[in-house]
Amino acid sequence: MCLIKAKGIIMAFISKLDFYKSCLLRLDLNQFPSLKALKENQTDDSCLSDTDLDCYSSHLQALKEDMTIRFKDLKELKIPEWVVNPFQADATNADPNLVEELIDLQNDIEGKVLFQQIGYEAFWPKEQDKYPHLWKKIKLLLLAFPSSYLVEKGFSVVLQLLTKQRNRLQICKRGDLRLCLSNIEPDIIKLASSHQAQGSH
Structure with a gap:
């Protein structure tokens, strides 16, 4: 989002x-x-x-x-009208550095059709090379909104460890808590091969 x-x-x-x-x-x-x-x-x-x-x-x-x-x-975040509806916005009220590109965009018939088909979220990244000044202003607004997904996932993993299932968990197959919260897959073979086996005394 x-x-x-x-x-x-x-x-x-x-x-x-x-x-x-x-x-x-x-x-x-x-x-x-x-x-x-x-x-x-x-x-x-x-x-x-x-x-x-x-x-x-x-x-x-x-x-x-x-x-x-x-x-x-x-x-308090100000969202200019042309960001969400560039074809209906008054170009003369926009930032003076953006007026020319906004006028070009408003007269881009193919761009208008594309905008109507895919909406503003998908439209702007596709047109970023055509309208670099507009894209520079809008790209921060299209950043994903941070969520509490990882926090909730962490609580779920910890909760699972605290339940009666704890005795039946196969820890070696389930992995470390930190790994449960990451998309990174550990390369166990590579890690093991980089360590020298303990020699006998």
Whole structure:
């Protein structure tokens, strides 16, 4: 996922937290299926007290504040209109160093067809040689958004070591924890051949 998509998804989630909080305070529980089921299955109205609602509401507020702090740099990231929609953007409002290339691009009929077929994420890398100044500005925005994938994978591996399966693990076949988190395949034969066998005394 590139930074452009990540910004849209994360900012939408942060905005939804205000909506969820207002729904909760109005007792509109459609966004909270577990709470809705709890309320429908309880005969008295005390299952959701004001204290509970205040607690849930404060959790949503804390989550919003935390997300806003964590993704402050992503929120402040400025994405020019021509990056996502170069054929509809006003070229005269672009950076003066980019105007000529942007005008060339907007009059590139083949480029327009290609853009409509594959979208901006695949379009820009294909056209980087044709429009080097535009590419220089956009390539950082198309970087993959860092994820917690390796951290989650590491927790899964450690969790597996801490379960009852631990006694049945074949450590020599499973490999080192560091190797489980890497795509590098060790060359055991080469490593073993580079060491001299212990001589007898």
